[in-house]
Amino acid sequence: xxxxxxxxxxxxxxxxxxxxxxxxxxxxxxxxxxxxxxxxxxxxxxxxxxxxxxxxxxxxxxxxxxxxxxxxxxxxxxxxxxxxxxxxxxxxxxxxxxxxxxxxxxxxxxxxxxxxxxxxxxxxxxxxxxxxxxxxxxxxxxxxxxxxxxxxxxxxxxxxxxxxxxxxxxxxxxxxxxxxxxxxxxxxxxxxxxxxxxxxxxxxxxxxxxxxxxxxxxxxxxxxxxxxxxxxxxxxxxxxxxxxxxxxxxxxxxxxxxxxxxxxxxxxxxxxxxxxxxxxxxxxxxxxxxxxxxxxxxxxxxxxxxxxxxxxxxxxxxxxxxxxxxxxxxxxxxxxxxxxxxxxxxxxxxx
Amino acid sequence: xxxxxxxxxxxxxxxxxxxxxxxxxxxxxxxxxxxxxxxxxxxxxxxxxxxxxxxxxxxxxxxxxxxxxxxxxxxxxxxxxxxxxxxxxxxxxxxxxxxxxx
Numbered sequence: 001x002x003x004x005x006x007x008x009x010x011x012x013x014x015x016x017x018x019x020x021x022x023x024x025x026x027x028x029x030x031x032x033x034x035x036x037x038x039x040x041x042x043x044x045x046x047x048x049x050x051x052x053x054x055x056x057x058x059x060x061x062x063x064x065x066x067x068x069x070x071x072x073x074x075x076x077x078x079x080x081x082x083x084x085x086x087x088x089x090x091x092x093x094x095x096x097x098x099x100x101x102x103x104x105x106x107x108x109x110x111x112x113x114x115x116x117x118x119x120x121x122x123x124x125x126x127x128x129x130x131x132x133x134x135x136x137x138x139x140x141x142x143x144x145x146x147x148x149x150x151x152x153x154x155x156x157x158x159x160x161x162x163x164x165x166x167x168x169x170x171x172x173x174x175x176x177x178x179x180x181x182x183x184x185x186x187x188x189x190x191x192x193x194x195x196x197x198x199x200x201x202x203x204x205x206x207x208x209x210x211x212x213x214x215x216x217x218x219x220x221x222x223x224x225x226x227x228x229x230x231x232x233x234x235x236x237x238x239x240x241x242x243x244x245x246x247x248x249x250x251x252x253x254x255x256x257x258x259x260x261x262x263x264x265x266x267x268x269x270x271x272x273x274x275x276x277x278x279x280x281x282x283x284x285x286x287x288x289x290x291x292x293x294x295x296x297x298x299x300x301x302x303x304x305x306x307x308x309x310x311x312x313x314x315x316x317x318x319x320x321x322x323x324x325x326x327x328x329x330x331x332x333x334x335x336x337x338x339x340x341x342x343x344x345x346x347x348x349x350x351x
Numbered sequence: 352x353x354x355x356x357x358x359x360x361x362x363x364x365x366x367x368x369x370x371x372x373x374x375x376x377x378x379x380x381x382x383x384x385x386x387x388x389x390x391x392x393x394x395x396x397x398x399x400x401x402x403x404x405x406x407x408x409x410x411x412x413x414x415x416x417x418x419x420x421x422x423x424x425x426x427x428x429x430x431x432x433x434x435x436x437x438x439x440x441x442x443x444x445x446x447x448x449x450x451x452x453x
Contacts, residue, residue, distance in 0.1 A: 102405065102423050103440075136380035136407035137421065154379045172379070179382035181355055196427075251354050258426075309425030311355075313383065315404040316422030316429075316439060318358040323426060 006074075011053040015119035020053045023081040025074055033071050037188065039195035047073045049091040051118040055084035059125040062166060064155070065111065065135065067092040067100050079159045083166075086124065090114050101138030108140045112147035121149070130155045130170070133177060181312045186247045189310040194243045197303055201239035205232035216346050230277040231292070237273045238296035241265040242303025247310070258314070259326030262304020263297050270296030287344040294337030298330045305330075362402040363420040368393055370416035377408035377417055 005028060010017035036045050047068045054077055063086045066076050073089060090110050092100035100106035111129070115121070131139055133154045141152035156165045156176035165172055212228020213219045242262045246253065253261035270293050274281070281289045305326055308314040344350045364385065373392040386408060387397035406421025422439055432439040 101407075102421075133380060133407075134382065136411055137405040138410070140410045141376060142411070142413040157382060174384065177379065177382065178384060256356060256358050305426045309423065309427050311424070313355055313401070313403050314357050314424030315362055315402060316420070316424050317361040317363055317404060319424045319426055319429060321358055321361050323429060 014122045018051050018053045025078050037191045045070045046094040049089045052087040054080050057084040065131045067097045069096045072096045076159045079162050097132050098134040101135045106135050107138040108143040115148045133157045179312045190247045205235040208232045238266050238299040241269040242300035246304040257322040258308050259301045259305040263301040266297035266300025284350045287350040291337045291341035294333045298333030302330045359400040364402045365418050367416045370414045372414050376411045380407035
């Protein structure tokens with residue numbers, strides 16, 4: 001870490017030299033964030049906890065608290081161009097502010113410990129910490145005051161609002177306090193979900209490519225192309241319907257439960273994709289189509305339900321309620337779909 | 352059209368108005384404007400169904416007037432918790448960093 005490119009030098013303080021960082025993100029910082037979202041490289045994406053300086057801070061300069069997930073740290077410092085401030089990085093085990101606050105690692109005890117470990121009371125003359133609002137599920141402001149004498153001021157939800165917040169004498173307006181989940185936010189987190197389930201989806205698709213060659217009369221290679229590939233496309237279509245299309249269209253889809261929103265996309269997407277790849281079904285193919293509608297709907301519904309974790313507005317009680325209804329329905333749909341698919345493929349029972 | 356509203360009538364959020372000192376800390380930390388100030392100086396639950404049970408208000412209430420069964424609204428966490436026999440636990444490593452997760 002000593003040679004980390006984002007450290008520009010040091011600033012002397014009564015407790016020793018503090019690393020100075022820049023507000024400019026380099027292409028390496030941006031590439032790292034992009035790779036992280038797409039799950040490329042499992043390398044530690046962290047910043048060592050402790051005190052950092054940006055610009056030329058003095059004993060009167062503001063102290064901004066952050067997590068030691070590098071993206072949290074980078075997204076904060078890029079908003080501080082031309083400012084003099086201290087950044088106090090907590091040890092959140094490499095996890096972003098909001099998630100870490102939920103786990104309690106971005107918490108009262110760690111903040112008090114970090115203030116004491118850095119000797120912050122000797123570096124600054126004031127007794128004020130600006131904590132990101134989304135750290136509040138883990139941090140108790142009155143607990144921090146009791147623990148180390150510093151008063152917690154909750155900053156805005158988005159780091160981008162920090163300059164305005166600081167310029168207005170640490171006053172946040174209503175909009176600064178609200179969490180949003182706009183199209184760009186949803187597009188940014190969708191890859192995380194896609195990568196997490198993508199391996200399983202590709203495996204399932206590969207199995208269907210091979211199974212495509214099989215029928216009652218044995219294995220034929222030409223069917224791998226004519227049947228296996230389209231069916232694999234249906235698997236991937238349902239997966240992307242739940243992990244990408246549903247998040248993007250989230251507010252426009254009927255229902256409040258994510259499982260229901262995803263089910264619509266699975267049903268319509270599977271029907272549309274089938275028609276595109278295989279045309280109108282005839283004879284026994286009608287039953288194969290019904291089987292795929294069941295499986296596609298169940299799969300997209302399940303994948304979409306998992307997007308609750310990336311969203312910014314779902315509650316534990318709500319997700320529990322959603323799952324009590326959705327998971328049995330998804331299981332029935334998947335099992336019934338698979339059974340129907342097997343019967344129509346390997347028996348002559350359905351014409 | 353349907354907007355970003357989740358299931359209604361589920362939150363475990365509770366407010367004991369008698370214990371509210373009117374400090375307003377909960378108004379600062381709630382990310383969904385669930386609480387609002389009143390003329391009497393104390394707070395009131397203004398938009399109960401917008402509550403995501405993050406627990407920020409309860410943790411920052413110095414008089415213990417607010418309570419909520421806080422947790423993550425994450426299906427994967429609930430599944431992992433059910434399989435391991437533990438409380439729902441978020442498995443995200445670095446975690447997403449959009450829309451204010453920083």
